[in-house]
Amino acid sequence: MAPTPNNLSSPGTSRRSFLAAGATVLATKLVSTQAVTKTQVWVQLTTGGKPYPPTLQEMFLDPMFFGMEIWPIDQPASFAALLPTPPQPARGAAPAAGRGALGGGTERDEPPDYPWEPSGGRPHPGYDVLVLNDQMNWPEATRAQARQAVEAGRGFVLLHHSLGDNQDWPWWYEEVTGGLLVLDNQNGKKSTAVSTGAKLDIRLAAKHPILRNVAPFTLGNEEVYKNMWQSPKITPLLLTSNSGSDSTVAWIGVHPTARVVCIQPGASRETHRNPAYRMLVRNSILWAARRI
Amino acid sequence: MSMLSRRSFLGSAVGTVALPGALAGAAATAALQAQTPRGQRLLVQFTGGGHTSPLQMYAMFEDALFSDVDPVVMPHPNAFDRVGGPDAPDVIVTNDWITGQWPERDRANMVKHLDAGKGLIVLHHAVGTNNDAWAWWSEEVIGCYLYNANVPGMKTEARLKQFVRQTIKPVGTHPIVRGLEPFMLPWDETFPNMWISPRSTVLFESDDPSFNNPAVGWVGPHQKARVACLQPGHTRHVCQDPNYREIVHRMVQWAGGRLS
Numbered sequence: 001m002a003p004t005p006n007n008l009s010s011p012g013t014s015r016r017s018f019l020a021a022g023a024t025v026l027a028t029k030l031v032s033t034q035a036v037t038k039t040q041v042w043v044q045l046t047t048g049g050k051p052y053p054p055t056l057q058e059m060f061l062d063p064m065f066f067g068m069e070i071w072p073i074d075q076p077a078s079f080a081a082l083l084p085t086p087p088q089p090a091r092g093a094a095p096a097a098g099r100g101a102l103g104g105g106t107e108r109d110e111p112p113d114y115p116w117e118p119s120g121g122r123p124h125p126g127y128d129v130l131v132l133n134d135q136m137n138w139p140e141a142t143r144a145q146a147r148q149a150v151e152a153g154r155g156f157v158l159l160h161h162s163l164g165d166n167q168d169w170p171w172w173y174e175e176v177t178g179g180l181l182v183l184d185n186q187n188g189k190k191s192t193a194v195s196t197g198a199k200l201d202i203r204l205a206a207k208h209p210i211l212r213n214v215a216p217f218t219l220g221n222e223e224v225y226k227n228m229w230q231s232p233k234i235t236p237l238l239l240t241s242n243s244g245s246d247s248t249v250a251w252i253g254v255h256p257t258a259r260v261v262c263i264q265p266g267a268s269r270e271t272h273r274n275p276a277y278r279m280l281v282r283n284s285i286l287w288a289a290r291r292i
Numbered sequence: 293m294s295m296l297s298r299r300s301f302l303g304s305a306v307g308t309v310a311l312p313g314a315l316a317g318a319a320a321t322a323a324l325q326a327q328t329p330r331g332q333r334l335l336v337q338f339t340g341g342g343h344t345s346p347l348q349m350y351a352m353f354e355d356a357l358f359s360d361v362d363p364v365v366m367p368h369p370n371a372f373d374r375v376g377g378p379d380a381p382d383v384i385v386t387n388d389w390i391t392g393q394w395p396e397r398d399r400a401n402m403v404k405h406l407d408a409g410k411g412l413i414v415l416h417h418a419v420g421t422n423n424d425a426w427a428w429w430s431e432e433v434i435g436c437y438l439y440n441a442n443v444p445g446m447k448t449e450a451r452l453k454q455f456v457r458q459t460i461k462p463v464g465t466h467p468i469v470r471g472l473e474p475f476m477l478p479w480d481e482t483f484p485n486m487w488i489s490p491r492s493t494v495l496f497e498s499d500d501p502s503f504n505n506p507a508v509g510w511v512g513p514h515q516k517a518r519v520a521c522l523q524p525g526h527t528r529h530v531c532q533d534p535n536y537r538e539i540v541h542r543m544v545q546w547a548g549g550r551l552s
Binding site (some may be wrong): 045047048049050051052053054055056057058060061070071072073074075076077105106107108109110114117118119134136 | 337338340341342343344345346347348349350351352353354363364365366367368369370374379388390451452453454455456479481502526527
């Protein structure tokens with residue numbers, strides 16, 4: 001019941017009523033905020049081939065990522081779900097079960113409002129954004145899926161290790177991401193120097209929706225790259241003056257259709273738990289999904 | 293969409309309340325880690341891949357309960373290359389889903405890890421990994437088949453049941469189950485038609501009537517390594533459940549030689 005001046009003035013209940021009133025106001029505010037800021041972004045998170053701390057996934061449980069459904073699927077991963085699956089016919093009732101029953105397939109026994117789970121042959125909603133932190137040369141089938149998703153205008157956020165993806169696929173780094181962590185000298189590109197434990201003072205390079213609520217910040221323990229190959233067509237977002245690192249450490253990719261964001265930091269627990277870094281990743285996902 | 297909206301609202305409300313607690317938890321974990329010197333913490337590698345897995349599965353290893361381990365995520369490809377090196381894991385925890393078999397490089401590294409008497413924990417999806425083509429793995433290491441590959445046609449009899457709420461009952465006197473009481477596990481995906489080796493030591497049983505064999509947690513038959521398997525672990529609800537995390541932590545401790 002909403003508080004009234006009368007029950008607020010009652011000496012026995014005034015504190016409780018005041019708290020209840022506060023809770024009601026808070027709940028109302030949350031509901032109204034929800035109506036305005038509802039995002040519902042579907043995100044696939046793929047890592048592989050390089051070690052990292054589990055604080056990467058822990059980061060996405062921060063309430064800052066409210067409204068996003070983020071599903072890890074590590075390599076070997078398919079990118080087919082970046083495009084929606086066609087509607088599938090409803091499945092029949094679950095077969096009779098009992099200990100020792102042998103029928104194969106999937107049985108369902110769940111509440112009607114059970115959250116979507118990416119298993120059991122359910123129609124997929126289609127991920128809006130692919131967040132990458134893997135480092136490998138993708139097989140041909142995966143490349144075909146990625147190309148289709150790029151051309152369909154899906155979003156891509158590349159973190160740290162994934163800047164070394166697809167060393168042998170120039171289309172990916174020249175036409176999409178605009179940057180490559182060069183693992184070995186190749187085609188006139190010198191290998192990138194990698195150093196650990198670096199302190200990075202980071203400043204903003206431009207005014208961009210991704211940098212909303214992001215102030216200059218410092219990362220105390222990061223793995224940095226020097227002499228990456230970077231396209232002259234990238235749009236820098238973040239800069240550093242650390243001499244062991246390239247100056248541009250976050251940028252917008254170069255593909256005209258897809259929305260692509262590249263973020264060089266992302267190796268350490270300290271970075272994953274840095275509020276400014278989290279805000280940067282959050283905004284990058286929302287921008288890549290065309291929500292901001 | 294209304295269902296999603298409601299969930300998001302609830303998630304937001306809970307998150308608003310939980311944020312200070314989460315930050316305090318992270319600080320507590322860091323403090324506990326600082327109290328346990330680096331050389332005394334188990335090096336634990338988590339390897340997923342080939343299937344979706346909730347964020348909470350990974351975040352489990354950042355729970356304060358796991359403050360006595362140094363966790364690292366190392367997915368495929370070449371997931372076990374750290375074996376034998378300076379950062380060799382004491383315990384490998386798998387939740388990958390590669391039912392054919394790992395490439396030769398991974399298999400050789402895993403054999404080296406097991407021969408060194410180190411620890412292996414196999415969670416949920418990974419009970420089916422290597423199911424089709426590496427019989428030694430299924431029979432001599434983890435002691436199970438997702439479907440019984442010895443019986444022609446059984447592959448098509450593999451069953452998936454979503455989303456069961458089951459009571460898990462500890463069985464026997466193994467250190468992993470010592471002092472534990474039965475508990476209810478939140479919604480999860482189960483594999484009711486598994487074959488469990490009679491040489492496995494059962495640790496936990498489910499009360500769900502659809503199981504061929506009620507064992508959902510067991511110690512594998514490998515003679516040198518310490519191998520434990522736990523069939524649950526699909527949903528976010530289970531992966532953040534304190535009882536589930538307690539079991540996984542105990543398995544890690546036992547597999548790392550810290551629980552006897």
